[in-house]
Amino acid sequence: METLRLSRTTYQLIKRAVEALERIGRKLQRYNDRHERTAEEGADGLSPHES
Numbered sequence: 713m714e715t716l717r718l719s720r721t722t723y724q725l726i727k728r729a730v731e732a733l734e735r736i737g738r739k740l741q742r743y744n745d746r747h748e749r750t751a752e753e754g755a756d757g758l759s760p761h762e763s
């Protein structure tokens with residue numbers, strides 16, 4: 713029984729880790745999308761920090 717419980721706990725831990733990595737990936741994608749839009753808007757010769 714203990715081995716089964718350990719396996720279930722390990723599975724749940726791995727599942728939560730994968731879900732967390734997926735959330736991080738989605739957040740990074742949104743961040744990159746915003747960064748690209750900002751860079752495109754600043755493509756007129758001025759960086760967003762120089763305006």
